[in-house]
Amino acid sequence: MPDSRVAVVIEDEADIRQLLSDVLESAGFTVYSAGSGLEGIELVREHRPVVTTLDVSLPGIDGFETAKRLRAISSTYIVMLTARSEEIDALQGLEAGADDYVTKPFRPRELRARIEAMLRRPRTHAQAPAEASAAVEAEPATPAAETAAPKAPSAAPADGAWLEHHGLRVHPEMRFVVRDDADVDLTRSEFDILAELLAARGRVVGKTELALMLRGEHYGSSDFVSDSDARAIEVHMANLRRKLGERPSQPRWIETVRGVGYRLTR
Template sequence: MEPLRRAVVIEDDDDIRHLLETVLNQAGFEVTARSNGYDGIEAVRAVVPTVVTLDVNMPGIDGFETAKRIRTFSDAYIVMLTALGEEIDTLQGLEAGADDYVTKPFRPRELRARIEAMLRRPRAAAPVAPATSDFAGRPPAAPAYTAVSPGAAPASTPPAAAGERLEHLGLVVDLGTRVAIADGQEIPLTRSEFDLLAALLQSGRRVRTKADLAILLRNESYVTSNFVSDADKRGIEVHMGNLRKKIGENSLTPRWIETVRGVGYRMTGVDGAI
């Protein structure tokens, strides 16, 4: 028997709220709907949903502030609904803690596909004990990072075995526990940030494009016809900026993650050189 899937819809427009309820009900969710951020936050506390859809422009507190407050106590997947063409909404939504966004007017099939793609991604791991001396940032005996074999499809890199640890110059990612450590200190990352970091470590010096990484976060492949928009690519830039802040890296003098201007990202050389 499949576990019950719950969703909370936070939307002040009656027609859109009812449409979202219908779409999510058809996708197998038990839906709780609220018309403002304050009531929506309380609904998330009470229902403990898997997915939250969240409008940006609402009376009282807006969607950005609502997402930030939800993120203080919930690991639900948050889909931000943004006005068509307002790219800044997308960027602010991701910074506030949203996992994905859908522009209005949205297509119900696209919304369902994005939600199902998110649900196929691992949820954040439970807290674990502090790192042992094995993670103390000493130079790895094996290659500094685990690279994918040449010629592999960019967005379809096979998942590493559970418990595999990737290392590069004191930066460590444990794929089994979903823990990231920089110079011996555990770094709290979002799902998207962790997935991006793991993908870069697995690829080593091979460049991962922004489009490639956007598709990876959707858990899709290049055989699909899904379009990667400029806003999708900007979203990757926001995630990467947040990731760099958390690991304490300067993008101008990177120790770990190098920006390939106009293309994407890759790990630095084994000696830290670009």
């Protein structure tokens, strides 16, 4: 399993790499750093960090490709750092397997808070496949479920533990999702958002509430949600809908309440 206080920093700019290392070391992490994606993959393979910060613009393979290769061998939490704020970059990063993203310039205190919030969230315990030890220069294997909710156990949980809506079933404790009797692989954030919506049973859940939930905070405990937080919720929702196979214009499970948030369809 990943070491609970080991971190890897993958960043090509030396000053930012040092700043990230200082921030993580001040939070009690042992930090290993790399200036390229391939070097970073080797560090993750060797040191099994619980969290990895990853720059988008890297020499050689970029941050998106690095994230895909990391996700094929590790369940480390990935925080992508990018100077680009366009939604398409966030979408690419989260689709590649990132758990969160932060735009530059970033505030060290905010980055540290985001990482600590991720460590408070449930994580799966799936091990990387044995074949992932192949040389990193080789073509990467297809990422398996982006550290997704686990596959169905041989003995299904008791029916009372499931949350259900229009053929969609979620088991919060097992972190397992079934759509029309087919398994659905979701990232941690996508699963948490879906479970929160099903638990709300038709109540509108705002983007602020979802963002605070992902940060491990209770709604009302803080009223600060950055534009990046709100954008991340929108990107997670777009990915969630794509994996469920529904269109926002004709939702089967989740509808958008414009200017507010989301709720289950009726």
